[in-house]
Amino acid sequence: MIASRSPFTLAFKACRYLACTCLLAGTSLGALAADKLLPIEHWQQPSGAQVWLVTSPSLPMVDVQIDFDGGSRRDPAPQAGLAAATAAMLGKGIAAGGGHPALDEEALEQAWADLGASLSAAAGNDRFTLRLRSLTQQPVLQQATKLAARQIGQPSWPAAIWQRERQRWSAALREAQTRPDVVARQAFERAVYGEHPYGQQTTPETLARIDVTDMQAFYARHVLPCRAKVSVVGAVDRAQADALVRTLLAGLPQQTGCAPLPEIPEVTPLAQARTERISFDAEQAQILIGQPGIRRNDPDFLTYLVANHILGGSGFGSRLMEQVREERGLVYGIYSSFNPGNHAGAITIALQTRADQAEAATQLVNQVVRAFVADGPTDRELQDAKANLIGGFALRIDSNEKLLGNVANIAWNDLPLDYLEHWTDRVAAITVGDVRRVVQRVLQPERMVTVIVGGSKP
Numbered sequence: 004m005i006a007s008r009s010p011f012t013l014a015f016k017a018c019r020y021l022a023c024t025c026l027l028a029g030t031s032l033g034a035l036a037a038d039k040l041l042p043i044e045h046w047q048q049p050s051g052a053q054v055w056l057v058t059s060p061s062l063p064m065v066d067v068q069i070d071f072d073g074g075s076r077r078d079p080a081p082q083a084g085l086a087a088a089t090a091a092m093l094g095k096g097i098a099a100g101g102g103h104p105a106l107d108e109e110a111l112e113q114a115w116a117d118l119g120a121s122l123s124a125a126a127g128n129d130r131f132t133l134r135l136r137s138l139t140q141q142p143v144l145q146q147a148t149k150l151a152a153r154q155i156g157q158p159s160w161p162a163a164i165w166q167r168e169r170q171r172w173s174a175a176l177r178e179a180q181t182r183p184d185v186v187a188r189q190a191f192e193r194a195v196y197g198e199h200p201y202g203q204q205t206t207p208e209t210l211a212r213i214d215v216t217d218m219q220a221f222y223a224r225h226v227l228p229c230r231a232k233v234s235v236v237g238a239v240d241r242a243q244a245d246a247l248v249r250t251l252l253a254g255l256p257q258q259t260g261c262a263p264l265p266e267i268p269e270v271t272p273l274a275q276a277r278t279e280r281i282s283f284d285a286e287q288a289q290i291l292i293g294q295p296g297i298r299r300n301d302p303d304f305l306t307y308l309v310a311n312h313i314l315g316g317s318g319f320g321s322r323l324m325e326q327v328r329e330e331r332g333l334v335y336g337i338y339s340s341f342n343p344g345n346h347a348g349a350i351t352i353a354l355q356t357r358a359d360q361a362e363a364a365t366q367l368v369n370q371v372v373r374a375f376v377a378d379g380p381t382d383r384e385l386q387d388a389k390a391n392l393i394g395g396f397a398l399r400i401d402s403n404e405k406l407l408g409n410v411a412n413i414a415w416n417d418l419p420l421d422y423l424e425h426w427t428d429r430v431a432a433i434t435v436g437d438v439r440r441v442v443q444r445v446l447q448p449e450r451m452v453t454v455i456v457g458g459s460k461p
Contacts, residue, residue: 040400043410043420044241051229051260052252055414056244057236057406063139065237066407067247070415073131073225076200076267076345082212084172084205086126089218091168093124093133096159103153108164111154120147122154128201129345130415131225135251139238148250156254158222160215173207183289187456190279191291194452195349199270228252229261234411236403270295270347273450285457287335288361289353292368294451296350299343299416305426306441307341309433312388313380314372314442315339315352320387323352326371333364350446361455373448379439393427 044056078085094112099105106114115121120137133155137147179185189204196202231252235244273294297307315323315338323337334356342348352372356364380388400406400423413422 040424043413043423045420046241046245048228048245048249050231050249050252050257052231052233052248053414054233054235054244054248055410055420056234056239056241057410058238058240058244059236059403059406060238062403063238064403065135065137065139065144065235065239065247066403067133067135067251068234068407068411069133069135069251070232070234070411071131071226071230072129072264073221073230074127074129075203076128077221077225077264078200078203080200080203081209082217083203083209085213085217085221086131087205088165088168088172088210088213089221090124090126090131092160092165092215092218093154093158093222094122095164095168096161097153098157098159100157101153105159107159107161114150115147118143118147118150120150122147122151127344128348144247148247152250152252152254155226155251160219162215165215165218169210169213173210176205176207176210183283183285183287183456186281186283187289187291187454190281190456191293191351191452191454192349194277194279194454195270195273195293195295197271199346200267201270201344201346201348223256225264226255227258227261228255229258232411232414234407234414236407236410267346273447273452276450276453278453278455281454281456283457286358288356288358288455288457290356290361290365290368290456291351291353291454292365292372292451293349293351294447295347296341297343297445298345298347300418301343303441303444304343305429306433306437307445309385309388309392309430310380310438310442311339311341311350312392313384313438314375317388317391320391322375322384323368323371327354327364327367331367333360333367337368358457365453365455369448369451372446372451376442376446376448379435379442382435385433385435385438389430389433392430396427 041057041059044058045054047053073086073089075083075086095108097103097106097111118137120143121135123134125132125134133151135147135151137144192202193204233248233251235248239247297304301307313322315321318324318338319329321338323339327337328334334354337352337354339350339352341350352368354364354368398405400409409423412418413420419425
């Protein structure tokens with residue numbers, strides 16, 4: 004019987020199955036994308052937790068993502084880094100309780116290794132995220148779920164470990180200031196976001212103001228079942244998924260409803276163009292150009308996704324790459340990106356060039372952007388972009404992990420359950436006029452921030 008096997012045997016079998024999962028996931032879900040997407044089920048538990056489920060029986064595993072409104076935008080400005088610190092400390096030990104002994108950092112790591120499963124925590128701009136991955140075979144899943152529930156409900160918050168981690172983190176932050184790309188990114192975010200929490204910077208000084216009691220209070224305020232949006236992908240049915248989620252959240256305070264969290268103001272649009280030149284002992288210049296963009300729930304999100312693909316998001320097929328690198332040879336590389344969230348994320352054009360070419364490269368980028376805003380894409384550019392995005396759609400869901408990310412995106416942004424099913428049709432329907440309208444609404448070339456770092460000694 005499996006139940007009588009040693010932890011080593013369980014770990015060996017789990018690792019063997021998970022290795023097979025990595026090899027098979029692309030094939031099974033890739034074939035699925037070419038045929039028909041599996042349906043997404045959605046329901047709400049009595050605790051208030053909302054669950055989204057894709058039952059994918061082809062592999063004996065399950066992936067769970069639990070999102071809470073507890074990202075870095077909820078950090079108090081003097082304690083920037085609090086959400087990330089809270090997430091990092093969640094894996095540093097479990098307190099005793101429920102007849103179970105305490106587990107320190109090493110014992111907890113060993114317990115997960117014995118199961119061949121994992122639980123991770125992370126904090127982005129908007130979300131505080133927990134992720135569980137396990138085989139669905141018993142007793143592995145049962146043991147992994149119980150261990151995860153203890154870790155979620157009974158973290159020990161060891162103060163001595165936080166002192167160690169804070170010192171390591173602070174040292175890494177100081178070292179990062181020796182890299183021009185980091186200096187450029189921080190200056191760019193400060194300029195684009197201003198006083199908005201998206202622009203807050205974690206520093207050794209803000210970390211020094213954080214203690215484990217602050218983490219406990221942050222965790223207790225944000226990580227509650229009534230705030231949970233749970234995405235489940237794997238070989239479990241609705242009843243099994245519902246029971247799994249109930250167990251995972253059982254150790255958290257149960258209450259009938261959550262008080263609303265404070266509203267966070269929107270990112271303030273830029274009033275005018277601004278250029279910041281930062282001296283740095285480097286022969287190459289790091290250049291970032293951009294502005295606040297759109298929220299993720301903007302109805303024009305997909306149209307701007309296509310627009311960005313044409314402008315600079317598709318590598319060597321993009322307009323910026325062709326005109327700035329291939330035709331003029333002014334840069335080593337150049338790309339554009341946008342990062343929408345609960346608030347307007349930054350639209351960014353990033354390039355690297357010789358210091359003596361920085362001004363010429365910046366001017367040319369601005370010319371390309373202005374022309375794109377004025378005229379929009381050509382028919383050929385639009386058709387190539389749509390073909391590339393539609394042709395690559397299967398790669399967006401070709402593993403359990405990627406599919407989970409897409410389901411979690413639907414959950415977090417309150418998108419329709421059939422969002423993925425109609426994704427390619429919606430992209431295919433986008434016209435040149437649509438792209439022109441959206442870029443003229445979103446892009447403001449005359450108000451962009453430009454940050455140039457490098458090329459001269461301080």
